[in-house]
Amino acid sequence: MIHAQAITVTRQGKHLLEHVDITVNDGEMIGVVGPNGSGKTTLLRSLYGACVINGGKITLDGTAMEQLSRRAIARRIAVVPQGQALDGDQTVGDMVALGRLPHQAWFASHGRRDDLAVREALDRVGLRTMAHRSMHLLSGGEVQRALVARALCQEADHLLLDEPTNHLDLGYQHDILAFIRELGLATLVVLHDLNLAARYCDRILLLDKGRLVAGGTTETVLTPARISKIYGVQTTRIATPAGRHHLVFADASTQDPK
Amino acid sequence: MLLSMTFNHFITGTPLTGQATLGELSRQRQRNLFLLALLTIAIAVISTGFGPVPIDPLTVFLIVSRRLVGQPVDAYWSDAIDAIVWITRVPRVLMAIAVGSSLAMAGAALQAMVRNPLADPYVLGVSSGASTGAALAITVLAGVGGAFLLPAAAFTGAVVSILMVLAIGGRAAGSSPFRLILAGMAVGYALSSVTSFLIFASDSPEASRSVMFWLLGSLANVHWPMVQLCLAVAALAVVVLTLASGWLDALAAGDDTAMALGVHPLRTRLTLMIFVSLIVGVMVAGAGSIGFVGLIVPHMARALVGTRHRLLLPASACLGASFLLVADVGARMLFPPAEIAIGVLTGVVGAPLMLLLLRKTGQLTN
Numbered sequence: 181m182i183h184a185q186a187i188t189v190t191r192q193g194k195h196l197l198e199h200v201d202i203t204v205n206d207g208e209m210i211g212v213v214g215p216n217g218s219g220k221t222t223l224l225r226s227l228y229g230a231c232v233i234n235g236g237k238i239t240l241d242g243t244a245m246e247q248l249s250r251r252a253i254a255r256r257i258a259v260v261p262q263g264q265a266l267d268g269d270q271t272v273g274d275m276v277a278l279g280r281l282p283h284q285a286w287f288a289s290h291g292r293r294d295d296l297a298v299r300e301a302l303d304r305v306g307l308r309t310m311a312h313r314s315m316h317l318l319s320g321g322e323v324q325r326a327l328v329a330r331a332l333c334q335e336a337d338h339l340l341l342d343e344p345t346n347h348l349d350l351g352y353q354h355d356i357l358a359f360i361r362e363l364g365l366a367t368l369v370v371l372h373d374l375n376l377a378a379r380y381c382d383r384i385l386l387l388d389k390g391r392l393v394a395g396g397t398t399e400t401v402l403t404p405a406r407i408s409k410i411y412g413v414q415t416t417r418i419a420t421p422a423g424r425h426h427l428v429f430a431d432a433s434t435q436d437p438k
Numbered sequence: 439m440l441l442s443m444t445f446n447h448f449i450t451g452t453p454l455t456g457q458a459t460l461g462e463l464s465r466q467r468q469r470n471l472f473l474l475a476l477l478t479i480a481i482a483v484i485s486t487g488f489g490p491v492p493i494d495p496l497t498v499f500l501i502v503s504r505r506l507v508g509q510p511v512d513a514y515w516s517d518a519i520d521a522i523v524w525i526t527r528v529p530r531v532l533m534a535i536a537v538g539s540s541l542a543m544a545g546a547a548l549q550a551m552v553r554n555p556l557a558d559p560y561v562l563g564v565s566s567g568a569s570t571g572a573a574l575a576i577t578v579l580a581g582v583g584g585a586f587l588l589p590a591a592a593f594t595g596a597v598v599s600i601l602m603v604l605a606i607g608g609r610a611a612g613s614s615p616f617r618l619i620l621a622g623m624a625v626g627y628a629l630s631s632v633t634s635f636l637i638f639a640s641d642s643p644e645a646s647r648s649v650m651f652w653l654l655g656s657l658a659n660v661h662w663p664m665v666q667l668c669l670a671v672a673a674l675a676v677v678v679l680t681l682a683s684g685w686l687d688a689l690a691a692g693d694d695t696a697m698a699l700g701v702h703p704l705r706t707r708l709t710l711m712i713f714v715s716l717i718v719g720v721m722v723a724g725a726g727s728i729g730f731v732g733l734i735v736p737h738m739a740r741a742l743v744g745t746r747h748r749l750l751l752p753a754s755a756c757l758g759a760s761f762l763l764v765a766d767v768g769a770r771m772l773f774p775p776a777e778i779a780i781g782v783l784t785g786v787v788g789a790p791l792m793l794l795l796l797r798k799t800g801q802l803t804n
Contacts, residue, residue: 225694228697228698229697230693230694230697230698249700250697250700250701250702251700252700253700254698254699254700255700257698258698259694259695259698261692261694261695261698269740269741269744269745270744270745271463271744271745273463274744274745274746275691277746278687278688278691278695278699279699281684281687281688281699281700281701282699282700284684290746290748311463312463334699
């Protein structure tokens with residue numbers, strides 16, 4: 181469980197995050213949504229220590245983050261960062277094997293146990309036959325799956341993903357989120373698409389200008405009134421037979437009264 | 439044959455692996471590294487035989503093993519041949535191995551650290567600093583001190599340039615490696631001007647000639663103590679960098695990813711950069727600033743053993759040593775009895791290879 185209490189991030193006098201509280205429980209998938217520049221990525225980076233916080237406290241299963249070594253954190257929290265820059269001739273297998281680093285002593289070599297983990301991760305994301313292929317030759321969806329495979333190799337029980345559906349077509353967007361949900365880890369995923377968040381996440385956190393505006397179920401967080409206020413877009417909310425709520429763009433005349 | 443295979447792959451970019459599985463691929467890479475090591479030893483023995491007095495590889499091998507482990511065979515060669523091999527040629531060959539392997543490993547490590555395939559071992563201005571030190575020794579301090587004056591002055595210059603770069607860009611290194619590179623370039627240019635001024639202001643044409651020769655790098659004037667020092671430092675570099683190979687893998691993936699994989703990017707990068715630059719400083723002090731080896735060899739090594747540093751660094755070391763051994767044979771054989779500066783040859787061979795590499799990466803990214 182990751183617990184962040186009143187975290188604040190300030191850069192050059194500007195508040196990127198202001199008193200944000202957040203808890204990612206075991207087995208729970210949380211979606212973080214909000215407009216551009218609302219602090220989503222900053223929040224995600226703070227949670228694994230890539231971004232230094234200026235106030236507040238983050239704990240990992242009750243232990244303060246600053247008491248843990250970087251390696252210890254990496255064994256507990258795996259990350260799929262946004263816009264991963266790809267290294268020239270790196271093969272998929274090599275990239276995924278990087279996920280084993282936190283488990284290797286700095287003088288130890290890549291052993292049988294590591295090989296097994298890499299193979300298993302590649303299997304799970306369906307990239308086994310592409311292990312030797314250059315990362316350059318993968319499609320956008322395959323790159324994302326390879327990055328998820330690297331995170332799986334870390335064998336962590338927490339997973340943070342920054343816009344994993346970026347540049348993916350509709351099919352891949354659903355594929356990857358369904359897959360991540362099935363993993364059953366404590367997951368926090370930053371998403372732009374509100375409907376994807378509504379469809380796959382147990383809880384949704386809505387950020388705006390570095391502040392947590394609302395948190396909870398789709399029904400309570402993604403109200404057309406709030407969407408209109410934050411994004412300036414009129415929407416209508418419809419309920420699916422499964423009891424979920426989806427947003428569709430609306431003409432002014434069909435505005436949801438809520 | 440192996441080299442032609444390397445170049446073939448290097449030029450065409452065709453995978454050596456076909457449909458290999460993960461395990462087969464890593465075995466193939468280990469085999470490539472093993473072959474590279476054998477190739478390096480073979481080139482070292484053969485190149486010792488080249489020179490005004492040709493000596494066959496078997497005799498070279500026997501002379502060296504007799505010197506090292508006692509008397510396994512009766513000497514059928516003259517004392518003169520023994521002296522040529524042991525006193526003239528072996529130090530030179532070992533120096534080529536030490537310098538070539540260190541520069542290539544330094545290049546591979548720095549390319550990962552600054553995430554730029556065009557980085558070379560001299561990004562922190564090491565080469566310019568060493569050159570200024572050497573120029574000072576040759577023009578101003580000429581005649582003072584013994585054989586160690588020049589390397590000592592060069593190494594001091596290298597250290598001074600590293601300190602200057604850190605003083606200017608060190609604090610900013612917290613934000614990105616590029617500040618450090620910019621500081622390296624600025625210091626490099628400034629020190630190059632100082633070197634040019636020293637040459638220009640020197641009365642002795644001989645002094646400016648020898649500064650010029652030194653700037654291009656040469657293995658002509660090596661002697662045993664310097665060779666031993668460089669070999670020891672090269673061995674240290676192999677051990678430390680190979681141990682740090684996981685860190686280099688992580689740094690090459692970007693700072694956020696490195697962080698997510700449990701490696702502190704800023705601290706690790708700064709420490710390794712200083713370490714690598716000091717190693718390069720020693721090599722430049724010993725043999726001048728030889729260009730292109732540290733830039734081009736890591737790319738060739740990647741084609742053979744992949745991007746992971748545990749194999750890439752030793753492979754770069756082997757290839758760098760081989761490259762410099764061959765270049766040194768050229769340097770002493772092409773226009774006898776005169777010697778060409780080895781930097782001229784590495785440049786002549788390295789520049790076209792670099793262009794081919796650019797063409798290849800262009801094809802991949804377009």
